[in-house]
Amino acid sequence: MSKKPQLDEETGVHTTGHAWDGIKELNNPLPRWWVWTWLVCIIWGFGYMVVYPSWPLITSYVKGTADYSQRRTVMKEMADIKASRAPMVAKLLAANLQEIQNTPALQEFAMAGGRAAFGDNCAGCHGISASGAKGYPDLNDDDWLWGGTLELIHETITVGVRSIHEDTRINDMPAFLDDELLSKQEIGQVVTLVMSFSDPKITAPKGADVLFEDNCASCHGTDGKGSTELGSPNLTDVKWLYGGDHASLTETISHSRKGVMPSWHGRLSPAAIKGLAVYVHSLGGGQ
Amino acid sequence: MSKKKDPSQRQGHSAIKKHDDTGDDTGLDLTPLDAKNLPDHCPDTNPDNITPHKKIRRARVKTVGKKDSHSLYKKQEKIYPKRVNGFFRSVKWALLTIMLLVYYITPWIRWDRGEGFPDQAILLDFMHNRFYFFAIEIWPQEIYYITGILVLSALGLFLVTSVGGRIWCGYACPQTIWTDLFVYVERFFEGDRNARMKLDKGKWTFNKFNRKLGKHITWLFIGLITGGAWVLYFVDAPTLFKQITTLTAPFSAYIWIISLTISTYVMAGFAREQVCTYMCPWPRLQSVMMDDDTFNIMYKDDRGEPRAPHKKGESWDGRGDCIQCRQCVVVCPMGIDIRDGLQLECIGCALCSDACDDVMEQIGRPKGLISYDTLANFESRKLGKQEKTKIIRTRTVIYSLLICLISSGLIYSLLNRSELSFNVIRDRNPLFVTLSSGDIRNGYKIKILNKSSEDHQYIINISGIDNMGIKVIGLKTKTENNMPLVMIKREEVRTLKIYLSAPIKDIKEHSTDIKFTVKQLNGAALDTENSSFKAPSS
Numbered sequence: 001m002s003k004k005p006q007l008d009e010e011t012g013v014h015t016t017g018h019a020w021d022g023i024k025e026l027n028n029p030l031p032r033w034w035v036w037t038w039l040v041c042i043i044w045g046f047g048y049m050v051v052y053p054s055w056p057l058i059t060s061y062v063k064g065t066a067d068y069s070q071r072r073t074v075m076k077e078m079a080d081i082k083a084s085r086a087p088m089v090a091k092l093l094a095a096n097l098q099e100i101q102n103t104p105a106l107q108e109f110a111m112a113g114g115r116a117a118f119g120d121n122c123a124g125c126h127g128i129s130a131s132g133a134k135g136y137p138d139l140n141d142d143d144w145l146w147g148g149t150l151e152l153i154h155e156t157i158t159v160g161v162r163s164i165h166e167d168t169r170i171n172d173m174p175a176f177l178d179d180e181l182l183s184k185q186e187i188g189q190v191v192t193l194v195m196s197f198s199d200p201k202i203t204a205p206k207g208a209d210v211l212f213e214d215n216c217a218s219c220h221g222t223d224g225k226g227s228t229e230l231g232s233p234n235l236t237d238v239k240w241l242y243g244g245d246h247a248s249l250t251e252t253i254s255h256s257r258k259g260v261m262p263s264w265h266g267r268l269s270p271a272a273i274k275g276l277a278v279y280v281h282s283l284g285g286g287q
Numbered sequence: 288m289s290k291k292k293d294p295s296q297r298q299g300h301s302a303i304k305k306h307d308d309t310g311d312d313t314g315l316d317l318t319p320l321d322a323k324n325l326p327d328h329c330p331d332t333n334p335d336n337i338t339p340h341k342k343i344r345r346a347r348v349k350t351v352g353k354k355d356s357h358s359l360y361k362k363q364e365k366i367y368p369k370r371v372n373g374f375f376r377s378v379k380w381a382l383l384t385i386m387l388l389v390y391y392i393t394p395w396i397r398w399d400r401g402e403g404f405p406d407q408a409i410l411l412d413f414m415h416n417r418f419y420f421f422a423i424e425i426w427p428q429e430i431y432y433i434t435g436i437l438v439l440s441a442l443g444l445f446l447v448t449s450v451g452g453r454i455w456c457g458y459a460c461p462q463t464i465w466t467d468l469f470v471y472v473e474r475f476f477e478g479d480r481n482a483r484m485k486l487d488k489g490k491w492t493f494n495k496f497n498r499k500l501g502k503h504i505t506w507l508f509i510g511l512i513t514g515g516a517w518v519l520y521f522v523d524a525p526t527l528f529k530q531i532t533t534l535t536a537p538f539s540a541y542i543w544i545i546s547l548t549i550s551t552y553v554m555a556g557f558a559r560e561q562v563c564t565y566m567c568p569w570p571r572l573q574s575v576m577m578d579d580d581t582f583n584i585m586y587k588d589d590r591g592e593p594r595a596p597h598k599k600g601e602s603w604d605g606r607g608d609c610i611q612c613r614q615c616v617v618v619c620p621m622g623i624d625i626r627d628g629l630q631l632e633c634i635g636c637a638l639c640s641d642a643c644d645d646v647m648e649q650i651g652r653p654k655g656l657i658s659y660d661t662l663a664n665f666e667s668r669k670l671g672k673q674e675k676t677k678i679i680r681t682r683t684v685i686y687s688l689l690i691c692l693i694s695s696g697l698i699y700s701l702l703n704r705s706e707l708s709f710n711v712i713r714d715r716n717p718l719f720v721t722l723s724s725g726d727i728r729n730g731y732k733i734k735i736l737n738k739s740s741e742d743h744q745y746i747i748n749i750s751g752i753d754n755m756g757i758k759v760i761g762l763k764t765k766t767e768n769n770m771p772l773v774m775i776k777r778e779e780v781r782t783l784k785i786y787l788s789a790p791i792k793d794i795k796e797h798s799t800d801i802k803f804t805v806k807q808l809n810g811a812a813l814d815t816e817n818s819s820f821k822a823p824s825s
Contacts, residue, residue, distance in 0.1 A: 016359070029361035031565050033558075107761065129716035140730075143723040237723035282760055284720060284730060284786050 089271045097150040100278055107278065114279025117272045121264065130283050135242060135259055140283045143239040145171070147228040148287035154277035160263030161231075168263060171231030176215065177254035184254075186211055191249045197224045197236040198244070346613040363561055365487070366622040368470055369480035369614075373641025379457075383464050391512065394519035398422075401740060404778070411521050417778075423701065424778075426738060428708070435697045439690060446686040448576040450678055451659065452583035456570065457636035462562050465513070465555035466620065469506055476502040480617060506556045507548065514547030560621045564632050571631075579666070580677040582659040584635050586615070586626040589668055591656050594626075599650075608652045615639035615657055625657055706739035707812040709805050718821045726756075727822045728788040735783070735805055737775040744808040747771045747785070751801030752820055753793045760784040772808065787820060797824040 005017045008026060016027040048054070052064040088109045092100060100106045119128060125136045132138040137145060146156045146169055159165040176182040182190070193208035213222065220226050224235040233241065241259070242252050264273055280286070346369075396408035398421055405412060410419040418425040418433065425432050447454045456463060476498045477483045486495055518540045519527055530536035531544070554562055563570060577583070586609075594609035609626065616624050618639060621632045625639045643657040664674045714730035722728055737743055746766055749757060757771060762783060764772040775781045787801075799820045806813045 027359065029359055031561060032360040032362045033561065034565065035360050101761075104761070129714075131717040131720065138720065140717055140720040141722050141728075234723065238721060238725045239723050282784065284728060284758075285722075 092271050092274055097154060097274065097277060100274065101150060101281075110275040110278040111282060113272060113275035114277070117268060117276050118279055121268065122276070125261075130280070135257070137241055138239070139280050140285055141239060142285040142287070143234065143237055144228060144285065144287070145231050145233055145241070148281070148285055150277055150281050150286065152228065153280050153286070154273065156261070157273050157276050157280075158263065158265045160265075161259060161261040163261065163263035165263035165265055169231055171219075173219070173232075173252075173256045175254065175256035178256075182211065182215065182253070187250060187253050190216070190253060191246055194224065194235050194249060195244070195246065198238055346617045364622070366560060366620065367480045367483050367617075368620045368638075369617040369642075370474060371614075371618040371638050371642045371645075373638075373644060375637035375641050379467065379636065379638075382458050383467055386459065386464055387468070391516050394516060394524040400424075404740075405523055407523055409520065410523070413521060424738070426736065428736070429704075432697065432701070435693060439693055439697070442686055442690045442693070445576050446683060446690065448573050449578070449581055449680075449682050449686060451635075452577060452581055453570070453573060453633070453635035456563065456634040457584075460634075462554060462567070463620075463634060463636065465509075465551060466559050468509060469555040469559075470620070472505045472509070473502055476505070503556075506552050509555075510548035510551035511544065513551045514544035517547050518543050560632065563621065563634055570634075576682070578680070578682065579663040580661050580680055582661055583629060584625060584633060584637050584640060584657065585629065585660045585665075586657045587655070587660060587665075587668075588626070588628075589665065591626070597650065603652070608647065608656050610646070610650060612646055614642040614646055618642040704738075705812065705814060707735070707737060707743075707745070707805065707807060707814050709733060709735040709803070709814055709816060711803050711816045711818045713818050713821075719823065721823070722788060726788045726790050727794060727820075728786055729820050731785045731787065731803075731818065733783050733785055733803065733805075734780060735773065735775055736780050737777060739812070740777050742774065742776045743810060743812070744772055744774050746806050746808055747773060747783075748804040748806065749785075749787060749801060750804070752787075752789045752799055754790055755793075756786075756788040758786040758788070760786070766808075789820065789822075791822070794820070794822045797822060 005014045005027065006024075007014055008024065011026060013026045013028060015024045018025045049062075050064065051066045052068055053061055054064060055062040088106075092106060092110060092113075095103070095106060100110050118126075118130070122130070126132050126139055127136075130139040137143075142148065144152070146152055146161075156169060159167045159169055161169045161171075174181055176187060177184065189205045189208040190211050192202060193204040193212055196202040196204045212224070216224075219230050219232040220235055221232075226232040226234040238244070240248070242248055242257050264276075268276070393409050394407065397406050398408035398419070399406055400419075405419060407419065408421050410417075412419065416427045423432075444455055473483065477486050486498065489495060515531065518531075522540075527536055527540060531540060558566075588607075591607040591609035594607050594611050597603075597606075597610040613624075615626065616639075618641070619625065620636065620638065621634055623630050623632045625633065637659070640655075640657045640659070644654040647654045647656055661677075663677070667674050710733070712732040712734070714732070718729075720728045720730075733747070735745060737745075744764075747757075747759070748770055749755065759771045759773075760783065762771055762773060764774065766772050771785075773781060773783065799822070801818055801820050803816045803818060804813065805815075
């Protein structure tokens with residue numbers, strides 16, 4: 001146990017006088033300023049607790065004399081960023097979509113805003129890569145239901161599809177079986193005809209073209225190429241929103257499809273919608 | 288660590304009794320101590336009575352670094368290094384002057400890089416992500432040059448340490464340089480060792496106050512220009528200097544200047560040897576680079592022992608050359624006694640060697656009682672063998688080879704540094720897009736860096752699949768044969784989005800290798816990158 005400090009022969013250092021089972025502790029003293037620094041840090045810590053938020057309480061926390069809040073700092077920083085963006089936002093609002101597209105600085109600004117807005121608002125249905133899913137259009141390709149120009153994309157985002165907006169886009173295809181417009185057998189013939197548009201190996205049954213002419217051509221056109229004005233899909237390409245196989249097409253013609261996209265007017269700022277239009281247009285299919 | 292070893296064991300002289308060197312082991316009739324001036328445990332003699340060599344005064348000194356305290360905490364005892372003249376001191380003054388001049392002047396060296404680009408020869412431009420070193424300009428993509436330089440510095444340090452011990456610490460470390468400078472200032476205002484000790488012990492007088500004030504103001508001024516020069520490395524020096532003097536500089540500049548002023552003032556003015564002994568990790572690492580052939584500042588105890596005061600005319604037979612004048616101790620900036628052997632605290636500055644040589648010259652003994660020496664030489668002398676200098680050893684050869692290898696690699700890559708580089712990043716989501724015609728499209732982001740000092744146009748060529756359609760978003764310029772042509776200003780990066788589409792019949796595989804080539808129009812710069820084109824696995 002505790003003895004008097006001795007000089008250790010081997011090392012030339014004194015022991016602390018503490019010994020356990022014959023093991024002696026050498027005393028290599030710590031510099032005193034080090035101890036002081038340590039104590040000052042502790043005092044600093046107490047000061048910190050007084051000045052800054054420190055202890056959690058049941059419903060709140062100790063606020064500290066400086067009344068510092070990281071949350072408030074972030075909010076202020078966000079407000080500052082918004083304020084610093086204001087001149088560019090004003091320019092974006094003043095310019096038309098073509099001008100934005102052709103001015104690199106504006107285009108870059110619109111793209112950045114559009115990318116963020118897309119991730120926050122559109123990716124839920126269209127996917128983060130905008131490649132869509134069954135029932136949700138792929139925005140990367142060159143197949144557009146309502147048109148792929150900057151203006152038409154902007155319009156679609158603004159008014160939505162079957163939305164609450166008064167100018168909403170609606171493409172109303174009848175449910176041919178439910179509404180008793182066609183029989184099951186006739187629907188089967190039309191499906192085969194439609195599939196033959198994009199697959200030359202399939203031969204359309206006789207009489208199917210008459211059924212198509214009477215029931216479908218008014219919207220999809222006699223050639224089946226559809227119309228972006230009516231929002232009627234092109235039936236001759238390889239892209240199918242609800243699937244291009246026999247079963248899916250039978251389902252579509254029998255019961256119709258009623259896809260919905262909300263109107264973003266009022267939900268997103270006009271600048272954000274412009275940014276979205278530029279962004280979606282840039283994904284590769286823009287016309 | 289090694290410092291705790293008995294020096295006689297370390298140096299292979301177990302026969303020599305370890306002296307406690309307090310002055311009373313001499314067998315001489317010593318004059319009683321002046322109890323007022325010296326602490327109990329540091330008896331000394333009246334120097335005039337016992338040292339017949341007139342000019343050499345035995346110092347009254349207690350070794351600061353001596354381990355005789357039982358406290359768990361050690362108070363920093365102020366060290367009053369005495370002025371010393373000699374070869375190593377002159378080398379140190381010369382190095383100090385050169386290095387400080389380099390440090391203060393470098394930011395002011397100009398280097399013309401043309402309109403709109405910084406004309407500062409050495410500039411670490413973090414704001415624009417560029418490092419400038421005269422003609423060399425380093426981009427963030429080339430950070431490996433900096434890594435290379437840091438690795439080289441480390442290896443250089445290893446090499447000099449294995450050859451000459453703590454040369455870095457003693458001659459080149461900023462801590463040593465600024466401490467030397469601060470001690471010089473201290474000496475200028477307060478006089479040499481004895482005057483300083485007297486001043487510190489004395490009452491506060493107008494004279495003392497003035498001297499201290501002068502010293503601290505000069506220290507703070509040196510600190511201020513140290514921090515002031517530091518910030519000039521990061522922004523255009525004349526502009527920032529003007530801003531600083533007119534108080535219009537960015538806030539961060541002042542923060543840096545103030546922090547470095549305070550740290551210089553504290554580290555070089557007060558902390559001094561504490562930094563080396565307690566804060567710096569380098570002294571602790573260095574011993575692994577040393578071996579028996581490494582030169583270190585050492586006291587040749589085989590020649591110096593047994594030590595004893597010496598009267599002029601007395602025989603040197605049967606005694607060592609150390610006359611216990613303790614000049615080696617009083618000049619030591621680390622406050623150690625080199626005669627205790629190799630010690631952790633020793634920074635290898637060789638000032639004790641200068642002091643000892645001076646004494647040896649006066650008493651007519653050969654110089655070099657304290658000098659750069661190796662443990663192997665101690666052994667050789669003991670065995671009566673020839674002393675040898677063995678600098679070429681396995682470790683020094685390895686360090687040198689590594690230095691040559693890395694520096695030639697760096698020089699080669701600098702000489703062949705391309706002024707054009709680009710990266711291709713293929714879209715991973717979606718992997719590919721099926722177009723309405725059934726064609727497959729892949730998206731790529733291409734980043735082209737024009738690292739040259741002129742604006743250039745570049746042709747983008749992509750090969751690998753027949754009948755590939757190339758669409759570059761936002762790019763209208765094309766060559767005569769319809770290849771995308773992109774204009775990039777000097778020292779700029781341009782990011783472009785490229786869409787490649789190919790008919791399904793021309794795509795043979797799920798993943799086809801394709802090659803991007805970017806070539807300077809009317810120039811030689813060319814770079815290629817490989818990528819792939821993905822398609823559904825039909």
